[in-house]
Amino acid sequence: MLVISSRDLARQAVRGPRYTSYPPATELRPIDPSTIDAELVTLGDAAVALYIHIPFCRSLCWYCGCNVIPTRDASRGDRYVDVLALEMTQLAARLGARPVIRELALGGGSPNFLAPGSLRTLITMIEATFDLAPDARRSIELDPRTTTAAQLAELATLGFTSLSIGVQDFALAVQDAIHRHQSRTQTAWLIAEARRHGLADLNLDIVYGLPCQTPTSFAATLDTVVELQPDRIALFGYAHLPDKLPHQRLVEKAGHMPDGEERATLLLAAIERLTAAGYVHIGLDHFARPGSAMARAASEQRLARTFQGYVEHRADTVLGLGVSAISTTPRVFWQHHVEVEAWESAVRAGALPVARGIVLDLDDQIRRALIERLMCDGRVELGPLEEQFAFAACTYFEAELARLPEIQQLATYDVAHHSIETTPEGRLLVRNVCMAFDRYLQPLGAQRFSATI
Numbered sequence: 467m468l469v470i471s472s473r474d475l476a477r478q479a480v481r482g483p484r485y486t487s488y489p490p491a492t493e494l495r496p497i498d499p500s501t502i503d504a505e506l507v508t509l510g511d512a513a514v515a516l517y518i519h520i521p522f523c524r525s526l527c528w529y530c531g532c533n534v535i536p537t538r539d540a541s542r543g544d545r546y547v548d549v550l551a552l553e554m555t556q557l558a559a560r561l562g563a564r565p566v567i568r569e570l571a572l573g574g575g576s577p578n579f580l581a582p583g584s585l586r587t588l589i590t591m592i593e594a595t596f597d598l599a600p601d602a603r604r605s606i607e608l609d610p611r612t613t614t615a616a617q618l619a620e621l622a623t624l625g626f627t628s629l630s631i632g633v634q635d636f637a638l639a640v641q642d643a644i645h646r647h648q649s650r651t652q653t654a655w656l657i658a659e660a661r662r663h664g665l666a667d668l669n670l671d672i673v674y675g676l677p678c679q680t681p682t683s684f685a686a687t688l689d690t691v692v693e694l695q696p697d698r699i700a701l702f703g704y705a706h707l708p709d710k711l712p713h714q715r716l717v718e719k720a721g722h723m724p725d726g727e728e729r730a731t732l733l734l735a736a737i738e739r740l741t742a743a744g745y746v747h748i749g750l751d752h753f754a755r756p757g758s759a760m761a762r763a764a765s766e767q768r769l770a771r772t773f774q775g776y777v778e779h780r781a782d783t784v785l786g787l788g789v790s791a792i793s794t795t796p797r798v799f800w801q802h803h804v805e806v807e808a809w810e811s812a813v814r815a816g817a818l819p820v821a822r823g824i825v826l827d828l829d830d831q832i833r834r835a836l837i838e839r840l841m842c843d844g845r846v847e848l849g850p851l852e853e854q855f856a857f858a859a860c861t862y863f864e865a866e867l868a869r870l871p872e873i874q875q876l877a878t879y880d881v882a883h884h885s886i887e888t889t890p891e892g893r894l895l896v897r898n899v900c901m902a903f904d905r906y907l908q909p910l911g912a913q914r915f916s917a918t919i
């Protein structure tokens with residue numbers, strides 16, 4: 467049980483990366499495409515996860531932080547799939563070997579913007595181009611306001627098992643303020659229909675820190691979420707970055723924005739409510755049913771952290787397809803153009819549609835491994851890292867370990883286990899702990915990021 471007050475929690479909140487990657491995506495810079503070509507050739511038969519970004523949504527939610535194209539023109543989805551087909555063929559030709567795809571994720575935007583026929587075309591193309599492992603996990607993000615019974619039936623036929631369903635908040639005042647109206651009935655229908663089709667791994671996304679949220683209204687939302695019995699819940703703090711995302715200025719005008727202490731109150735109440743309902747608190751912001759694949763992976767310290775958040779299967783390589791998609795290998799990260807026109811013209815010209823990237827040096831790789839374990843397990847044993855990278859951790863991280871007492875309530879170095887351990891409060895502020903090991907973080911640069919609570 468947490469014994470920290472919301473005031474103390476808010477006092478320690480700072481701005482920092484979400485550490486879905488290290489180095490953070492803000493460090494990606496223009497990169498020579500030949501570096502990526504060389505990396506693709508050497509992948510060999512590495513286990514690969516495939517991520518496909520579908521950027522379209524029927525309308526724009528004002529809090530949205532994703533790369534989204536709001537449109538009601540359904541034909542844009544068909545055209546987009548045509549370009550994806552071209553990109554997929556080109557990517558396969560660049561790879562040194564035909565890799566086995568262990569995981570397939572469709573994210574967005576709203577992948578269910580695609581009509582059932584386009585979804586089928588897309589999956590058929592993937593199966594024809596790559597070796598999709600028979601037990602590959604197939605997941606997709608859905609907007610319950612626009613998902614149809616025909617799409618759910620098609621997804622089940624296409625072998626999808628995992629759905630991530632956007633909710634955010636059921637309170638009408640909050641939905642007014644964020645320009646996203648979604649009833650409990652719509653969400654409950656989607657869950658029931660998905661289960662009827664055998665789609666058994668269902669995640670609900672909820673967000674704290676939205677305008678007009680109060681402890682009472684958010685408690686009612688959490689009660690509804692618990693009643694709906696999802697297998698997982700992702701509880702995100704609203705990232706308000708209007709300088710980067712100008713449409714978020716509409717959110718500021720829509721109603722009272724919870725301040726730091728109010729955000730901390732909402733977070734602590736949510737953790738209490740969800741754990742009381744039997745969910746296991748995982749990593750920074752996820753909750754899973756006991757015995758579920760994610761809860762098992764967490765207890766066995768097998769969780770991984772990727773641009774999609776927490777995942778229970780580690781694939782050292784993630785290949786992204788589509789506009790703004792990010793790919794990662796153990797040595798290189800790269801991101802596609804974020805404008806659909808630039809991405810499409812590069813693909814049609816037969817070029818890699820890459821806008822920026824980074825080659826990881828040894829220091830990046832060491833810190834990446836350390837930060838990932840902290841984010842996933844709340845602790846990191848330094849011995850295995852020393853073996854993997856042939857270095858002496860206490861000497862290498864002398865300055866960082868010396869800095870830990872400054873955040874003593876959050877993490878300590880345990881001499882006996884040669885490990886860094888976060889405290890219960892430090893689990894909630896694990897981004898603060900990771901920041902102590904982030905060599906890219908500059909005091910002013912931190913303003914580019916969202917609050918850690």
Ligand code: SF4
Pocket residue numbers: 522523525526527529530531532534574575576609632646
């Ligand atoms: S449905 Fe999701 S991706 Fe689309 S605008 Fe709303 S929050 Fe953004």
